[in-house]
Amino acid sequence: MIRRLAIIGVGLIGGSLARALRNAGAVGEIVGCGRGKENLDKAVELGVVDRYSHDVGEAIRGADMIFLAVPLGAMRETFAAMKGHLSADAVITDGGSAKFSVIDDCREVFGEVLSNLVAGHPIAGTENSGVEASFAELYQNRRIILTPTAETADDALARVQAMWQACGGEITLMSVEHHDEVLAATSHLPHMLAFGLVDTLAQMKENDEIFRYAAGGFRDFTRIASSNPVMWRDVCVANRRALGKMMSHYLNEMQELAQTIERGDGEALLEIFTRAKQARDRYIDGVLDSTE
Numbered sequence: 010m011i012r013r014l015a016i017i018g019v020g021l022i023g024g025s026l027a028r029a030l031r032n033a034g035a036v037g038e039i040v041g042c043g044r045g046k047e048n049l050d051k052a053v054e055l056g057v058v059d060r061y062s063h064d065v066g067e068a069i070r071g072a073d074m075i076f077l078a079v080p081l082g083a084m085r086e087t088f089a090a091m092k093g094h095l096s097a098d099a100v101i102t103d104g105g106s107a108k109f110s111v112i113d114d115c116r117e118v119f120g121e122v123l124s125n126l127v128a129g130h131p132i133a134g135t136e137n138s139g140v141e142a143s144f145a146e147l148y149q150n151r152r153i154i155l156t157p158t159a160e161t162a163d164d165a166l167a168r169v170q171a172m173w174q175a176c177g178g179e180i181t182l183m184s185v186e187h188h189d190e191v192l193a194a195t196s197h198l199p200h201m202l203a204f205g206l207v208d209t210l211a212q213m214k215e216n217d218e219i220f221r222y223a224a225g226g227f228r229d230f231t232r233i234a235s236s237n238p239v240m241w242r243d244v245c246v247a248n249r250r251a252l253g254k255m256m257s258h259y260l261n262e263m264q265e266l267a268q269t270i271e272r273g274d275g276e277a278l279l280e281i282f283t284r285a286k287q288a289r290d291r292y293i294d295g296v297l298d299s300t301e
């Protein structure tokens with residue numbers, strides 16, 4: 010049971026955590042923090058938070074759990090604003106999409122990686138932003154990756170695990186480096202492909218006509234290009250090393266695919282598409298099994 014939860018950044022991810030914990034009866038008071046008055050007023054109106062402050066120090070006063078759900082580029086300034094205001098029993102965790110940068114921001118601000126910091130990442134989301142997009146079921150049966158460091162206290166880790174379990178999440182522990190490499194492949198690269206494709210088409214003179222004829226395939230493939238540009242700018246900057254490596258790898262594959270098409274090598278194309286279909290079918294079967 011969390012006595013007082015402070016959520017810095019009450020958007021899709023922070024708002025959904027608040028709603029899920031509230032529904033589970035696992036939290037006493039929830040205090041929000043952010044910059045936009047309209048979004049925070051909405052959060053109070055929807056019952057997502059009990060009250061809010063625009064001041065980080067004020068918002069975390071007396072909190073035993075602090076959840077950072079701001080874009081990655083705002084993590085460092087958030088740590089800085091927390092300095093000197095943390096309660097003795099406070100645990101800090103976050104939902105940022107890359108993990109090395111969060112640990113690094115903490116080290117830069119505090120001069121060490123805090124033992125009460127448990128960096129984390131819910132592998133769940135949508136293309137929508139803001140508290141109105143949040144919902145209590147977002148984390149149900151979804152994977153939550155936690156990346157404790159050598160400094161992380163066992164008790165802090167146990168409290169963050171209990172928090173996510175109360176939301177219906179399934180916890181996996183992973184090293185920071187492995188997390189950033191895996192997510193570069195499965196989440197960050199696909200977002201680049203979607204943004205890149207839509208931007209390429211949008212810049213073509215004939216784009217009005219092109220979009221008129223786009224149907225299900227285009228819609229499914231590009232849903233995530235409607236995601237928050239600030240969030241994704243920050244993910245790319247934060248995870249640039251792993252994402253850059255993944256993108257080079259993918260570009261090589263694309264080049265080979267283009268050459269195979271130019272050659273009209275139907276046999277090779279069939280082999281590639283069959284291998285890909287089998288891999289995706291296995292993945293989908295696994296997802297269905299895990300949600301049954």
Ligand SMILES: NC(=O)c1ccc[n+]([C@@H]2O[C@H](COP(=O)([O-])OP(=O)(O)OC[C@H]3O[C@@H](n4cnc5c(N)ncnc54)[C@H](O)[C@@H]3O)[C@@H](O)[C@H]2O)c1
Nearest residue numbers: 018020021022043078079080081083105106134135138139
């Ligand atoms: N959207 C997703 O699918 C998804 C999934 C997993 C993790 N994440 C991560 O979760 C975090 C939040 O993403 P989101 O989708 O909830 O975004 P969001 O835009 O819905 O919410 C972020 C909130 O943070 C506030 N904010 C921005 N800068 C701030 C600052 N300096 N101080 C205080 N508040 C500030 C914004 O006003 C907004 O209310 C990001 O780090 C993102 O990488 C997102």
Ligand SMILES: O=C(O)C(=O)C[C@]1(C(=O)O)C=C[C@H](O)C=C1
Nearest residue numbers: 106131132133134135136196233
């Ligand atoms: O479903 C979506 O819209 C998402 O983009 C969610 C998604 C992803 O699966 O890539 C996006 C970013 C993350 O940090 C975690 C989850």
